[in-house]
Amino acid sequence: MNATDQKRSMGILQMNEGEKKFQLSRYTPSEPLRRFIKHYWVVSWNLEGEPPYLQDVVPNPCVNMVMEDHRSGIYGVASRMYTKKIEGKGQVFGVKFQPGGFYPFVLSPLSSLTDQALSVEAVFGTDAARYEQELHSTTDIARKIALTEALFLSCLPKNDDAITHINQIITRIQEDRELTKVEQICELFAINKRKLQRLFNQYVGISPKWVIKLYRLQNAAEAIDSGSHHDPLKLSADLGYYDQSHFIKDFKSIIGKTPDVYAKPAAL
Secondary structure, X not given: OEEOOOOOOOOEOOHHHHOOOOEEEEEEOOHHXXXXXXXXXXXXXXXXXXXXXXXXXXXXXXXXXXXXXXXXXXXXXXXXXXXXXXXXXXXXXXXXXXXXXXXHHHXXXXXXXXXXXXXXXXXXXXXXXXXXXXXXXXXXXXXXXXXXXXXXXXXXXXXXXXXXXXXXXXXXXHHOOOOOOHHHHHXXXXXXXXXXXXXXXXXXXXXXXXXXXXXXXXXXXXXXXXXXXXXXXXXHHHOOOOOHHHHHHHHHHHHOOOHHHHHHHHXX
16 A cells, blocks of 8 residues: 655645645555556544534546445536535545546446436445445555455456546646647547547546636636735736636636635635
């Protein structure tokens, strides 16, 4: 069991404040599962005697299996920011799939899972009940990961080259701020626009246009969090927006607040 490099976690808004309330750790899967699973993650907290903490989380193009004491499930891509309430003392264990990595386990379009959830049993059948019981009976992270790996390895799908292709595209979108249009992706990867949209609908659950917007606005939120941008007009221009009102509308659709409102807590 190897912990992954603890880089700043894209998607967890105002992480500097969050780190005072909880601990986030990530672990690399074994080699046979890396094509499908990005990492295992654990969030732990102890807020006994303190008020609850509300953590805003921006979506990403990945399915997650989330195991909590009172609730477990497999969650499709969320279409907008959501808020997680953290209180008392607890721990959550999760599996973050690669973009497209969950599709081979279900072989049905991931668009049907967007903003939806499945039970673990719906995917893994009768093995799921025993897995959940054993997982919740231990607090040892290595044991939780071993149980989870055994579950996935028992029904390991065949390799699917489409997953690699999708991850190459999404990584490029995430890293290249010059990419602002789907047509640019089509040209870079020599793929027809309609075929690209079908691929994302089937394997990811959301459109490539949405992924482009998501990462542009995550970059904007991180820039505000870090204090590197105080001028919304300059920030929108740096992200390739020529119309500030369009930037504000997009920002609010993903982050849930306008840039000015979002910046206020970070400035305290």
